[in-house]
Amino acid sequence: MTTASARPAPASPTDQHTADPRIRVATVPSSHVYVRHLAPLEEPAAGTGTGAAPSIVRPADPDPDDPRRSAVERWWPPAMLEPEWVRSNDDFDIFHLQFGFDARTPAQLAELVQTLRERGIPFVYTVHDLRNPHHVRREEHDAQLDVLIPAADALITLTPGAAAEIRRRWNREATVLPHPHVVDFPTMQRMQRERADRALGRSLASDPFRVGVHVKSLRASMNPVPVLHTLIEAVRERSNVVLQVDGHPDVLQPGGHRYDEQLAAFLRDADARGEIELRVHDYFSDDELWRYLASLDASVLPYRFGTHSGWLEACHDLGTAVLTPDCGFYAEQGPAFGFHHDEDGLDGASLVAALDAAVAASGTRTSVAAPVAERRLQRAGVAAAHLELYRGLLA
Numbered sequence: 001m002t003t004a005s006a007r008p009a010p011a012s013p014t015d016q017h018t019a020d021p022r023i024r025v026a027t028v029p030s031s032h033v034y035v036r037h038l039a040p041l042e043e044p045a046a047g048t049g050t051g052a053a054p055s056i057v058r059p060a061d062p063d064p065d066d067p068r069r070s071a072v073e074r075w076w077p078p079a080m081l082e083p084e085w086v087r088s089n090d091d092f093d094i095f096h097l098q099f100g101f102d103a104r105t106p107a108q109l110a111e112l113v114q115t116l117r118e119r120g121i122p123f124v125y126t127v128h129d130l131r132n133p134h135h136v137r138r139e140e141h142d143a144q145l146d147v148l149i150p151a152a153d154a155l156i157t158l159t160p161g162a163a164a165e166i167r168r169r170w171n172r173e174a175t176v177l178p179h180p181h182v183v184d185f186p187t188m189q190r191m192q193r194e195r196a197d198r199a200l201g202r203s204l205a206s207d208p209f210r211v212g213v214h215v216k217s218l219r220a221s222m223n224p225v226p227v228l229h230t231l232i233e234a235v236r237e238r239s240n241v242v243l244q245v246d247g248h249p250d251v252l253q254p255g256g257h258r259y260d261e262q263l264a265a266f267l268r269d270a271d272a273r274g275e276i277e278l279r280v281h282d283y284f285s286d287d288e289l290w291r292y293l294a295s296l297d298a299s300v301l302p303y304r305f306g307t308h309s310g311w312l313e314a315c316h317d318l319g320t321a322v323l324t325p326d327c328g329f330y331a332e333q334g335p336a337f338g339f340h341h342d343e344d345g346l347d348g349a350s351l352v353a354a355l356d357a358a359v360a361a362s363g364t365r366t367s368v369a370a371p372v373a374e375r376r377l378q379r380a381g382v383a384a385a386h387l388e389l390y391r392g393l394l395a
Contacts, residue, residue, distance in 0.1 A: 021054045023390045025124075026092035028078045029100050030058045034310065037180040040383040041376065056387060059091055077103055083115040094390055096124040097148065102134065106143045113151040122393040125152040127174060130165055130307045131328070133221035138305075145170075154389055158308045159332035175389065179333060180382050181375040182310055183290055183317035191294040192369045195319045199365050208242045209359045211235075211323075212296040215247040218258060224302040225263065227341070230348040231300065232275045234355055241359060244277045244296070245270075252280045294318045298358045300351075301325060304343050308333060319369030321358045323351070335368050337361075 027035050035058065062079040078100045079085050086095070095116050101109060116123045125148050132141035149155065149166065155174035157163050163174045181188065198207075211231065215224050228245065235243045245267055250256035252264045271278035284292060293299060293314055298321040301309060306328040315322045316334045324330040325341035337354040340347035361368065 022057045023054050023094065023387070023394065024057045024059065024092045025094045025096050025390065026080055026089075027058045027096045028080045028098055029061050031061050032098065033182055034179065035098060037182070037379060038383055038386055040380060054387070054391070056383075056390065081108075081112055083111050086112065086115045086119065086121070092121070094122045094124060094393060096126070098126050099128050101144060101148075102132065104144070106147045109144055109147045110151075113147065117151075122153045123151060124154045124156065124389070124393070125149065126156040126158075127162060127166060128158065128308055130162060131221075131305050133219050133303070133306045136220045153393055156389070159329040161329035161332050162307060175385070177382050177385050178378055179308065179310065179313045180379045181317050181370070182314040185372060185376065187287075187290055188317045188375070189372050191290065192319050192372065195294065195369070196367070199362075208240045209297045209362055210242050210244055210295065211298045211300060211355065211358075212244045212246065212292075213300045213302055214292075215245065215251060215263070215302070217248050218251045218260060218263070221303045221306045223304040223341070223346070225266065226346040226348070227300060227302040227351065228266075228270075228276075230346065230351050231355070232270060233348075234352045236275065238359075241355070242277065243275070244279065246279045246281065246292070248283060249280055290314070290318060293320050296320050297362055298323055298337070298355070301330060302341070303327060303330075304341055306330070312336070316368070316370040317375065319367060321361065321368045323354045323358060334370065 029035065039056065039058075062085065080095075081097075081101060081104055104112075113123055127145075127149065129141070130145070131138055135141055149170045149172055152172075155166065155172055156177055157166060157174040158177065158179050160176055163176050166172055166174045183191075213224060213228060213231065215222065218224075228243075231243050235241045247267070248256075250258045251260050252267065253259065254261075254264075267276065267278050270276045299311070299315050300323040301312065303309075303325050304327060308328065309324075309330050312322050312324065312330055312333055322330075322336045324336040324338055326338055327342040330336065331338050337358045339350040339354040341351070
């Protein structure tokens with residue numbers, strides 16, 4: 001284990017940091033919704049004089065095929081992770097890694113952080129994942145974290161539980177900042193209002209509780225079959241609940257590059273028996289995803305390992321209840337109905353209890369939505385905290 005005392009001291013800032021009121025932060029990736037929502041809702045006015053808070057500028061993701069161009073929404077693989085990109089660019093003061101380093105070896109990441117150190121560029125790392133949801137085994141990601149976490153000049157994570165694990169494993173302190181909203185505010189406000197209007201005249205006898213499981217493209221962290229078996233049995237005994245299952249063609253249709261014949265047959269048979277409503281479709285656009293989540297009363301996360309979830313945050317934005325496993329730190333992100341599910345298996349009784357609790361809360365018209373005003377304040381606080389952290393590194 002590498003301790004904090006063994007970590008190199010942060011580099012001293014150069015004169016340009018005090019001359020330029022902007023703080024230029026190379027962020028990997030800069031186009032992701034999480035990163036976009038780290039910005040304040042209102043940027044400081046230009047020319048406000050001495051003492052005004054500097055603005056944070058995040059250069060666009062370079063095009064992976066031509067790093068001289070911005071990639072806009074295409075950022076994989078991240079060109080900023082190449083040491084040569086770091087050496088050849090002078091338009092950033094801080095390097096902030098979020099995610100996207102899956103394909104980099106520990107040796108390549110060590111070269112990256114050494115290059116930043118040689119250039120005197122502070123390195124910030126936000127620890128989103130303590131367990132990579134795409135890897136069946138954890139060793140590769142652990143080795144990457146063993147490079148990044150000890151080397152960072154500052155660490156951020158999203159929940160107290162994740163911070164405690166970082167402290168235990170690496171003897172490093174991470175600043176805990178909540179995940180900002182995922183859904184844009186106008187959409188959030190409109191869909192929360194529509195949900196509230198539906199709740200006013202709702203009767204569970206005529207308008208059943210809709211619970212959804214989305215198998216998506218079947219990440220390694222997902223174990224949906226036992227979850228679905230349990231939910232199908234529960235729904236069979238509850239006339240006021242409907243189970244909707246969504247998935248992508250790459251997993252559920254023959255010829256898909258990740259086709260799971262056993263899962264597809266199980267879902268088709270359950271759909272034919274009327275036990276589920278199966279919907280197979282391509283990836284949702286953002287607008288389609290928000291409409292899908294808003295149409296559900298509850299979304300079940302069928303994860304057996306992981307750390308944090310942006311899907312869960314979108315549910316909070318839209319007022320969709322979330323049934324979360326107790327692996328990782330999902331339950332610390334906000335209100336949830338918890339059940340036991342990890343790599344050792346599922347406790348079906350706890351999942352049924354979570355479902356019943358969500359249905360009961362719906363019957364009392366208890367809102368699980370994060371109020372828009374609260375999300376706005378949260379975003380302002382997260383943006384201010386990032387600014388303070390960056391200024392501290394350059395002071």
